[in-house]
Amino acid sequence: xxxxxxxxxxxxxxxxxxxxxxxxxxxxxxxxxxxxxxxxxxxxxxxxxxxxxxxxxxxxxxxxxxxxxxxxxxxxxxxxxxxxxxxxxxxxxxxxxxxxxxxxxxxxxxxxxxxxxxxxxxxxxxxxxxxxxxxxxxxxxxxxxxxxxxxxxxxxxxxxxxxxxxxxxxxxxxxxxxxxxxxxxxxxxxxxxxxxxxxxxxxxxxxxxxxxxxxxxxxxxxxxxxxxxxxxxxxxxxxxxxxxxxxxxxxxxxxxxxxxxxxxxxxxxxxxxxxxxxxxxxxxxxxxxxxxxxxxxxxxxxxxxxxxxxxxxxxxxxxxxxxxxxxxxxxxxxxxxxxxxxxxxxxxxxxxxxxxxxxxxxxxxxxxxxxxxxxxxx
Amino acid sequence: xxxxxxxxxxxxxxxxxxxxxxxxxxxxxxxxxxxxxxxxxxxxxxxxxxxxxxxxxxxxxxxxxxxxxxxxxxxxxxxxxxxxxxxxxxxxxxxxxxxxxxxxxxxx
Amino acid sequence: xxxxxxxxxxxxxxxxxxxxxxxxxxxxxxxxxxxxxxxxxxxxxxxxxxxxxxxxxxxxxxxxxxxxxxxxxxxxxxxxxxxxxxxxxxxxxxxxxxxxxxxxxxxxxxxxxxxxxxxxxxxxxxxxxxxxxxxxxxxx
Numbered sequence: 001x002x003x004x005x006x007x008x009x010x011x012x013x014x015x016x017x018x019x020x021x022x023x024x025x026x027x028x029x030x031x032x033x034x035x036x037x038x039x040x041x042x043x044x045x046x047x048x049x050x051x052x053x054x055x056x057x058x059x060x061x062x063x064x065x066x067x068x069x070x071x072x073x074x075x076x077x078x079x080x081x082x083x084x085x086x087x088x089x090x091x092x093x094x095x096x097x098x099x100x101x102x103x104x105x106x107x108x109x110x111x112x113x114x115x116x117x118x119x120x121x122x123x124x125x126x127x128x129x130x131x132x133x134x135x136x137x138x139x140x141x142x143x144x145x146x147x148x149x150x151x152x153x154x155x156x157x158x159x160x161x162x163x164x165x166x167x168x169x170x171x172x173x174x175x176x177x178x179x180x181x182x183x184x185x186x187x188x189x190x191x192x193x194x195x196x197x198x199x200x201x202x203x204x205x206x207x208x209x210x211x212x213x214x215x216x217x218x219x220x221x222x223x224x225x226x227x228x229x230x231x232x233x234x235x236x237x238x239x240x241x242x243x244x245x246x247x248x249x250x251x252x253x254x255x256x257x258x259x260x261x262x263x264x265x266x267x268x269x270x271x272x273x274x275x276x277x278x279x280x281x282x283x284x285x286x287x288x289x290x291x292x293x294x295x296x297x298x299x300x301x302x303x304x305x306x307x308x309x310x311x312x313x314x315x316x317x318x319x320x321x322x323x324x325x326x327x328x329x330x331x332x333x334x335x336x337x338x339x340x341x342x343x344x345x346x347x348x349x350x351x352x353x354x355x356x357x358x359x360x361x362x363x364x365x366x367x368x369x370x371x372x373x374x375x376x377x378x
Numbered sequence: 379x380x381x382x383x384x385x386x387x388x389x390x391x392x393x394x395x396x397x398x399x400x401x402x403x404x405x406x407x408x409x410x411x412x413x414x415x416x417x418x419x420x421x422x423x424x425x426x427x428x429x430x431x432x433x434x435x436x437x438x439x440x441x442x443x444x445x446x447x448x449x450x451x452x453x454x455x456x457x458x459x460x461x462x463x464x465x466x467x468x469x470x471x472x473x474x475x476x477x478x479x480x481x482x483x484x485x486x
Numbered sequence: 487x488x489x490x491x492x493x494x495x496x497x498x499x500x501x502x503x504x505x506x507x508x509x510x511x512x513x514x515x516x517x518x519x520x521x522x523x524x525x526x527x528x529x530x531x532x533x534x535x536x537x538x539x540x541x542x543x544x545x546x547x548x549x550x551x552x553x554x555x556x557x558x559x560x561x562x563x564x565x566x567x568x569x570x571x572x573x574x575x576x577x578x579x580x581x582x583x584x585x586x587x588x589x590x591x592x593x594x595x596x597x598x599x600x601x602x603x604x605x606x607x608x609x610x611x612x613x614x615x616x617x618x619x620x621x622x623x624x625x626x
Contacts, residue, residue, distance in 0.1 A: 004539070005492070012496040019503040019523050028515055035519050042526045050543045050554035051533045054562050058529075061570045066522070069570070073515060073577035077584040081513040082591045092510025100502040107498065112490030114539040120555050121538060129556050134546055142544045142556040143563070151560060158564040165571035172578040240468055247461035251454070269545065274567050360567055367574045374581065 004114065007048045015041045026081040028074050036067040052270035053143045056262065060278040065364055068285050072371035137345045139267045147272060148349040152331040155352070156316055159359055166309045166363030173370040241290070248290045255283035263357050267346070273353035277360025284365050293372045296365075305366050312359025319351050389437035396430030403427055413475050414467060421463030428455050493534050501527035512592040514580040518573055525569050532558040 018038045025031045039062020046055035111118035120126070129142055129150065139145045147155055238245060263276035288296040320331040328335035333348025399422060406419025432452045439445040504527055507520025536555035544556035584590045587598050 002539075008493055008496075012493070012500075015526075016496065016499055016503070019500055022519060022523065023503060023507045023511075028513070028519075031516065031519055035522055038523065038526060042530065045530065046533060049530075049533045049537045050541055051536070051559045051562070052543045052545075054529070054533060054559050054566065057563055057566045061566050062526075066570050066573055069574050069577055070515070070519070073581055076581045077515065077590050081511065081516055082594075084511055085593075088510050088512065092506050095509055096502045096506035099505055100498055103498040103501065104495070107491055107494045110491060110494055111535075113493045113534060114537050114541075115490065116538050116552070118535075120535050120558075125557070126555055130544065130546070130553055140546045142546060142553070143559050146556050147560045147563065155564060158568055161568050162571045165568075165575050169574050169578045172575075172582055240472070241465060243461055244465045244468075247457055251457065254454070270543065272563075274563055278567060363571065367571075367578075370578070371574075371581075 004048065008045070011041055011045045011048065015045070026083070028079050028081055029071070032067060032070040032074065035070065036063045039063045039066070053141075053272060053275065056270060056275045057278055060275065060282050064282040065278065065285060065368075068289070068368065069371060072368070076371070076374055136342075137349070138342045139346070139349060141267055141269060141271075143270075144266050144272050144349060144353070148352040149333065149345060152320075152352065155356070156313075156320070156331070159313055159316060159356055162363050163309060163313050163359055166359070166366050169367045170306070170370045173374045175374075245290055248286060252283060252287055255286070256280065259283065259357075259361075263353060264350070266353055267349060273356025274360055276353070277357040278364065280357065280361040281364035281368070284361075285368050288368070288372065293369065300365070302369065305362060305369065308358055308362035309366055310359075312355040312357070312362065315355035315358070316352055319348065319355070323348075385437050389434040392430050392434030392437070396427050396434060399423065399427035399430060412477070413470050414477060417463055417467050417470070421459055424459030424463075425456065428452075428459070494531070497527050497531045497534065500524075500530065514583065514590040514592065515577070518576045518580070521576075522569070522573065525565075529562045529565065532562050 015038060018034050018041065022031050022034045022038070025034065039058060043055045043059040043062060046052075046058055111120070115121075129146055133139070133142055133145045133150070137145045137149055259276045259279040262271035262279060263273060266272035266276070284296055284300070319333075323332045323335050324330055326335035326338075331348075333344045334341035336344035336347050403419050403423030406422070407416055410416045410419055429452055432448050432455070436445060436448045436452075439448055501524055504520050504522075504524030507523060508517050511517055511520065536558035538552055538554050541552045541554040542550050544553045544559065546553070580590050583595065587595050589595060589598075
């Protein structure tokens with residue numbers, strides 16, 4: 001039994017156990033934490049399977065950002081699942097088992113795992129990506145070369161999908177001024193009890209969110225009297241988490257520096273725009289969890305944030321248009337430096353990755369903002 | 379020759395000690411009686427176990443580039459894992475999680 | 487090894503668990519968690535197809551001849567980030583549903599819709615909104 005088999009089997013066993021536990025749990029906070037664990041395990045599996053770039057992304061997304069988004073959503077809804085009726089379990093189980101049987105049947109035709117002569121490996125495109133790319137593009141990290149150059153159109157499409165999500169989530173969750181006024185009128189009708197914030201007693205159960213919540217409220221607060229009260233309450237909470245505050249403050253520049261390293265070193269080592277954007281966003285989300293969203297809003301105001309969402313996409317598509325103006329095809333970076341196609345490719349990939357990084361980071365932070373603000377203003 | 383053997387033995391011992399700490403942390407997480415002692419066991423895995431493992435790997439590192447990376451990972455782990463444990467325990471305290479009542483409870 | 491398919495079996499079991507969570511659970515957030523699990527299964531499947539025995543990560547170095555295939559890595563790398571974007575959209579929709587209906591259980595949402603249909607469409611908007619406010623108090 002080789003080492004690869006041993007590691008795959010043990011990590012996959014843990015992953016499956018986690019997945020089973022998730023389906024059985026009715027407390028959704030716990031299920032979310034286990035989902036983070038599943039993300040971490042799958043990131044480890046990606047490392048074992050040689051996919052380093054994917055592992056960085058999954059570690060930052062699966063254990064970091066998606067967990068925070070789930071918790072933010074649970075804060076705004078209900079954290080406990082209703083009992084599922086038994087007949088639903090049976091019907092769902094039957095469909096799932098049917099799928100499993102079909103897949104197992106189909107798996108007989110799959111090429112064996114990790115063999116060197118599978119169709120994936122013998123396809124001529126493998127030779128192009130792994131060896132000819134060194135002459136065409138000259139970037140050691142072939143993942144970056146394929147992502148930004150060979151499959152540049154595809155990546156542009158993916159970026160537009162992310163951009164669309166970044167526009168839609170704030171549209172769904174952010175309150176316009178008119179709606180906020182109408183809601184306030186409603187709250188007045190409902191009486192005094194309607195005014196108590198449902199978040200406060202809830203927050204004490206979950207220390208980390210507590211501070212975030214207070215911060216968010218603080219950021220959104222307009223009435224001075226209430227604001228002062230909140231500020232003092234928040235000061236008490238903050239003083240108890242001094243270690244956390246100091247550590248996050250110390251780590252913050254390193255996280256952002258690491259994001260830049262991942263972005264600009266992506267041609268030579270594992271990394272690139274997607275990973276960098278995700279790490280950048282994770283840094284800001286951590287900061288706003290600890291210090292409150294108001295502090296982040298001082299650095300990165302909401303309009304700037306929303307403005308940055310399309311900037312990356314425009315940079316990407318704009319480079320394509322510039323290539324056309326220079327006499328090449330859309331996203332043909334060879335034209336950037338006349339006479340030196342390799343250098344042109346290098347610049348092109350760097351610009352593309354930067355654009356991807358800007359949009360991904362801006363979208364994820366904007367999504368987090370919308371979730372957090374919704375909680376603060378309710 | 380003898381120097382490389384010595385280094386191998388030292389790194390092997392460090393790796394073994396790290397593994398033992400990680401396993402004992404996992405056992406503690408399952409067997410200890412209340413929340414705070416379990417948090418303690420969990421943070422031990424992160425801080426001490428991982429540090430020993432990284433030190434063991436550092437002795438085996440080829441070239442200073444991987445060495446620098448390992449040292450950086452170690453430094454970050456040494457900052458983050460006690461912080462996480464502290465935040466967790468603090469949150470539990472705020473939530474009203476009690477310390478075990480008496481000595482009898484703790485000893486069990 | 488028995489045909490060397492063992493990793494695909496693991497992947498399929500993970501997909502089955504994810505699909506089961508999506509279909510049989512009525513809670514919308516739980517459905518999204520199940521969808522995430524299913525997604526991880528699909529990611530694993532793609533990455534496993536690109537793996538070669540004794541291969542290295544596809545970053546070209548001197549003296550290394552065998553690399554895993556970079557194309558699945560590219561596809562999955564983007565898919566993960568797209569996945570978190572779509573998950574956040576799903577969560578935003580779940581929040582709006584909670585605010586309108588006071589619940590994120592699928593069955594209760596359908597029941598409320600049926601009840602509102604019987605009351606007549608004219609009142610539908612009014613009830614939904616008042617329920618939303620009441621739900622917000624009772625919720626967390």
